Amino acid sequence: MKKFINDPQAFVPEMLQGLALANPDTLTYVPEFNLILRADAPHHDRVSIIQGSGSGHEPAHVMLVGDGMLDGACPGDVFAAPPTEYVLEAARRLASDKGVLLLVNNYTGDKMAFEMAEELADAEGIKVRTLFINDDVAVEDSLYTIGRRGVAGNFFVIKAVGAAAAAGADLDEIVRIGEKVNAATRTMGVALTACTPPAKGTPLFDIGDDEMEVGVGIHGEPGRRRTTMTSANEIVDELLEAIIPDLPFSSGDDVALMVNGLGGTPISELYLLYGIAHARLAEKGISIGRNYVGSYCTALDMVGTSVTLVKLDDEIRSLLEAPAHIPVRIF
Amino acid sequence: MKKFINDPQAFVPEMLQGLALANPDTLTYVPEFNLILRADAPHHDRVSIIQGSGSGHEPAHVMLVGDGMLDGACPGDVFAAPPTEYVLEAARRLASDKGVLLLVNNYTGDKMAFEMAEELADAEGIKVRTLFINDDVAVEDSLYTIGRRGVAGNFFVIKAVGAAAAAGADLDEIVRIGEKVNAATRTMGVALTACTPPAKGTPLFDIGDDEMEVGVGIHGEPGRRRTTMTSANEIVDELLEAIIPDLPFSSGDDVALMVNGLGGTPISELYLLYGIAHARLAEKGISIGRNYVGSYCTALDMVGTSVTLVKLDDEIRSLLEAPAHIPVRIF
Amino acid sequence: MNDSGSTTGTTRLENTVKTIATTCVANEQYFCDLDSVVGDGDFGYSLARGFEKVLEDWDSYDRSDLSTFLQGVATTMSSRIGGTSGPIWGTAFLRAAIAIKSKQSLEGADVVSMLDAAIAGIKKRGGAEVGDKTLLDALVPLTDEIRDGVAENAEPRAMAERAAKVARESAEATSALTARRGRASYTGDRSIGSPDPGAIAMAVLAEHIVDSWA
């Protein structure tokens, strides 16, 4: 296993410790419950925004805690939803007079933990709502599954509700905005390699030297199909052909376009993919109002990418434009 | 080869094309000479700052072009210094009344290309100076080599001279600042895997599943020693033990600490390493005035990291703090 | 399983919980490997971390009555186990605890009530039914086997052995199913051909409980 770790079981706490040491003025780390909280939260004139999920998706979500984004994050172990109690404790510590919004990517484990936490928080008198994010078009909805997965598009939901909360919007309004952005967002990914969870120590699945997994999940879950690797052009086409008709996006639309790295893909390749996606959308008459190129939501060290489109209107655009300050930064 | 590319030979131009499409208002792309230039440069009241190097180190240097950083970048092919003519053309297009500073990482090929370009630019009447960056402590200076290599620490030189140029400093002053920051900066890296140049298609060197290369170069050049992989704690110790006595850094110093990813290492592990390095420096009485965690200077898809320390004084600190806007960003 | 005295009842319940805990800790790697086929490889890890804590806290649980003891275990588990397994296993233990509220001893019928309550809790929490390729596909037939045994007043040890055999057969049979719940459900038909990790865990636990019965 080619990783910088000490002890696989200490991977998450040691990462959180490093994050806290790098941001002593703005973040508080609560080791007993794996919490990363804004040092100055709760603000009683703002709704508090919390997201939890398994770890391994960094910068999501612990490195997205900051002014204009999340007030707190409650990660679980790698790829495992946090225990209910961690979510509840985050809600307790960030309970503001205006309420708490729990953001959850739509996975069985997360859904259960957050629903239980919401019930318990509510019973304790905390004003709390839960919002599920499910932007992944790869896996179709069905009677049997709990629905689509939440992947990289959740960055946009966080950004928008974070901006609305910073502007003083109330909980109902923030839930409306979050649902609206989630409904306007579509993502699909592709993996060229598997990822290696520290505790497992070996790649999560076998994949041939010339194979790729189209529609992969951010936990290495299989996607739509395993196929022979093709060119960057063909990969972008396949992703866009799944995403565009799904909303649908159409000529005349203004969109935010994100090309996200899954952890092991360098930014050079992401920009190469961005150029292709940009050109394809332009051909279809879709204009790109904002763009995002980098690793926003990863699957540990997986070599892969995902493409996200968000249909913009004036409201969403201005929420995405609003300033925000988070640990992941350049300067 | 697990990469998102079309044609290996088109890798660099397609990446630059994507970068330009993502930043239409701020960047100009000159495909004939591989140039990425600020759209509004040259500013005749500012010295223009240019850096070139081989490609494959993204975001360095093409994604560091922007207000307060570089005015232009002239990359070569992957891991190959740009042809002299590209450097010369960048200098021509960015020639400002206050002059041009060429930044170069200290490698044979780059040094020759930039020296030739400087001579030619000078002959054309362009006011130009060249500054070599050589922050890597891994490979010792000797009579025979051209000296130490320039690696991730070059981010700090760019940031400082970029801030000084934006503030209107003249060329001599900017050279002084660049030399001062370079002299205050030390870096060492370690690789867990080799990188795969697109044109080669296979990893640049063989390395065992339990091996690491200590002191690796950002082109996959061998470093100090090949050894058995150890824990994150021991790796940080080895890097700091090489870096600290070299300047030397000592108790009471205030430093900028960068934990840089080499391309294939996720930010989770970088924060884990940051936490260890922070604690070790604190134990030694060295305080961390600024910190940087992310992939600043990569070796394609190499799994690895480098640690950089910069000794801060008021001047350097304020130059690092100054605002800047570049393509690599979050929002 | 026909304990009349409270001490024996307590001991047997405690022993069973301890067997579950030690078995899950001992099978961490195996359970992770099962979950790597079409899941995310952490099933064993999650259980092991939770049950390690149960064993660590073992002596400190309130033992006023059987239900209270079991509730303590449930609380450790839901606060310590993440992923899908935290809510599922935490709920199962909590519901089982509630099913024997204020009991000082356990009859065979109480065991059936506990298992039924656990199953109902798991179904409510995760929305799964038998046939969805989850641990229910082993736990439900196991429970039915015990229900029949108790109705027939069967000898406890023999009944437990039959239940373990049923659990094993049912768990292996999940190989033929398509996962419809949990992470594996995203893989669609690719989940066919490998058994559900949770169901196999049920079989392993039942077998170890029988072995520890001696």
Added chain:
Amino acid sequence: MNDSGSTTGTTRLENTVKTIATTCVANEQYFCDLDSVVGDGDFGYSLARGFEKVLEDWDSYDRSDLSTFLQGVATTMSSRIGGTSGPIWGTAFLRAAIAIKSKQSLEGADVVSMLDAAIAGIKKRGGAEVGDKTLLDALVPLTDEIRDGVAENAEPRAMAERAAKVARESAEATSALTARRGRASYTGDRSIGSPDPGAIAMAVLAEHIVDSWA
């Protein structure tokens, strides 16, 4: 190599340049592989891209005299080849061009002047000396061999064969050296045991020039 007429001289020089160009293009992968051992694996790529362009521009070079033709080639190369090889090879061709300024035909002595000028340019540009494990370690002995041959008025073809043989032996002998210049020098003693890519390229080129002589 004792061309008296300008046409023959031009043809021989052009043919030699063309052989160098096609050989470098044909050996792209091999030269890259050599550079992967202790370098960064791009030596063949850099040369191939430059010489491809030379072949592409072939018909458009100004052929007023031999020097002008060679200067055109040098300009293509230094504008197209990056890495260490761009400045090194560009300088070498440029110095060779200058060495035969305004000549309309080439004597053996002119060839020696061209090679000497190229060597001096390479040394100035990159600061390397013989023994530093660079292409100089093949190019210098090759030049000395030709110098001797010209002094002895040797038969051109035989002289070229001897020069190629010397280049090959010298190139292979670089295996024993420690690299002191270029990227390979960072590897210190690890560069011992494999030959220098640039030196091997010199040998390959010399051999192909001889072969194309027929």
